[in-house]
Amino acid sequence: MAEVRLLLPVMAEVAEEKMKPDPERSRFPCCIVWTPIPVLTWLFPFIGHMGICTSSGVIRxxxxxxxVSEDCMAFGxxxxxxxxxxxLVRAGGSNPWDTAVHEASEEYKHHMHNLCCDNCHSHVALALNLMKYNNKSWNMVKLCIFSLLYSRYVSFGAFLKTWIPFVLLAGAMLTVILTLHLR
Incomplete structure (x- = not known):
């Protein structure tokens, strides 16, 4: 019995380590992941491509x-x-997180992709709704806002990849507008 008590903190530490995101290996357990969409994200840096990961970090x-791809996001x-x-998952079952991600992925294998209303954000929202995450209702707008507010960049280079094109385009547009206006 004493040996079990000694192992509990070690087991908890191992479990916690397994839940840490590992950008080098592209493993993000129980995470929502995001990547920019060329041109679209350059114009609107809050719009991008979204996926949801299994408890082992596999991206869907x-x-x-x-x-529905597995471990190969459409835009990198x-x-x-x-x-x-x-x-915060409120659904029942032995592994509700992975079950919900799997069921949402299977459902979306029967959907036509539509940039405006039935897209990658909708797929993630369905997974969160199936698992009853935080007992809330999820949709693509809510996910876009929450992702913008709560996401972390995997690196400084990733931050630059997202924002530099927008800053350059905005700067070029501002320069043209000011040049034409000040004539």
Whole structure:
């Protein structure tokens, strides 16, 4: 019995270590991940491509019509992640997080992709709704806002990859406008 008590802190530490995101290996357990979409993100840096990860960190994203990819995001490796707390899952079952991600992915294999209303954000929202995450209702707008507020960049380079094109375009537009206006 004393040996079990000694092992409990070690087991808790190992479990905690398994839940840490590992950008080098592209493993983000129980996270929502985000990557920029060329041109679209350059114009609107809060809009990008989103996926949801299993408890082991495998990325699932609705990448196109009738296709949900696994560990190969449609627009490249994640630049941001939002770590979620699996203890806030309210659905029952033996592994509700992974079950919900799997069921949402299977459902979206039967969906036509639509940039405006049935897209990668909708896929993630369905997974969160199936697992009853935090007993809230999730949709693509809420996910976009929360991702913008709570996500962390995987590196400074990832931050630059997201914002530099927008800053350059905005600067160029401002320069043209000021040049034409000051004539």
């Amino acid at each position: 994203d609705f990448a196109g019509p009738y296709f 490796k994640p630049v941001k992640y939002w770590q979620l707390d699996p203890s």
